[in-house]
Amino acid sequence: MPELPEVETVCRGLQKSIQGKKLARLELRRRDMRFPFPKNLVAATRGAVIRNITRRAKYILIHLDNGQIILVHLGMSGRLVIADAADKTPPAKHDHVIFHLDGGMRLLFNDARRFGLVDLATAEILPKHRFFAHLGPEPFDDGFTAQSLATGLKNKKIAVKLAIMDQRVVVGVGNIYASEALFEAKIDPRRSAGSLSPAEVKTLWAAIRAVLTRAIAAGGSSIRDYVQTDGELGYFQHQWAVYDKQGEKCRKCTCPLQKTGGIKKIVQGGRSTFYCPAKQK
DNA sequence: AGTGTCGCCTGAATGC
C-alpha cells in the first residue's frame, strides 16, 4: 500500500517522466472512484501543460499551466503506470483514469479497490479544500518540531499510536510507520498520548523522521523507472522491524522467545498494531 | 472538541 515514502517516490518519478508535457485529454473510464469525479474535470484540464508535480501528505498534486491542480490520492491499491507511445496495450481491468499526453504517451491510474481519488483544485482554494484544510505539518518541514508534536499529543487520552496517525498532528504517518516509529522510540503504542514525557516526545519525533527517511531512501534506491509498475517496487517492507512480524523476535533481540512470545499484534482503532512488549515501555 | 466507529472496495488468504 502506498504510504508517504512511496508517494514521494512516485512524485519524483512523475517529475522526470511527464513534467513539461501537454495533457491532450483525461479519459475517465467510470464516473467515480472513492468519490465522484468533479463534473468539469475533463474540460478543465484539456490541452493544459503539466508544469510541476508536488506532494502534500499522501496527495499527488499535478500543477497545470492553466492554474488547475489535479489531486491524486492512491488510496490502498492505487498505482500509476507509464505506457509509452509505442505501447498499444488496451486498458487493463481497474485502469480507471487515463492521462493521454501529447505524442501518445499515457499515464494510467489503476486502482483495484478504488480507495483512491482524483479531484480538482486551484492554488487559491487548496488551503480551504476539504482534503487539505485540516492537515498538519509535513514531517520534514520546519513546522514539525518536538514542540509541535508535544502540543499535538498534550492532554490527549487516546493511544499514542492513534495520535501520531492523526493528520492534524503530522501528516504521512500511516499504520505501518506508526508501529515502526514507536518501536524505534521504545514507546508502548497503548500509552495515552498525553502521558509521554518531553524527552519521550523528542525521541518519538526523531524516530518518525528517521523511519520515514529510511523508507524514502529504500524507495529511491531500489526504484527502476520511478513510476511503480508493480505497486511494490522500492517498498520498505524488507526493513520492517515489527510490522507484520507477530511472534518473531525483534531486531537484535536476546529475549527468550518462549517466555516473551516475541512481537505482539493488537488492534487499535480497528487497525493492527505491532510492538515488542519487552522493549517498548 | 475529543473520541470512537463505520464504510467504501477487491483480491488474497483461509476455512469448511
Added chain:
DNA sequence: TGCATTCAGGCGACAC
C-alpha cells in the same frame, strides 16, 4: 474444486 468468510487499510463522515 468450489464456495463462503475474513482480512487488509486511508481517511472522510458521522455519532455521541
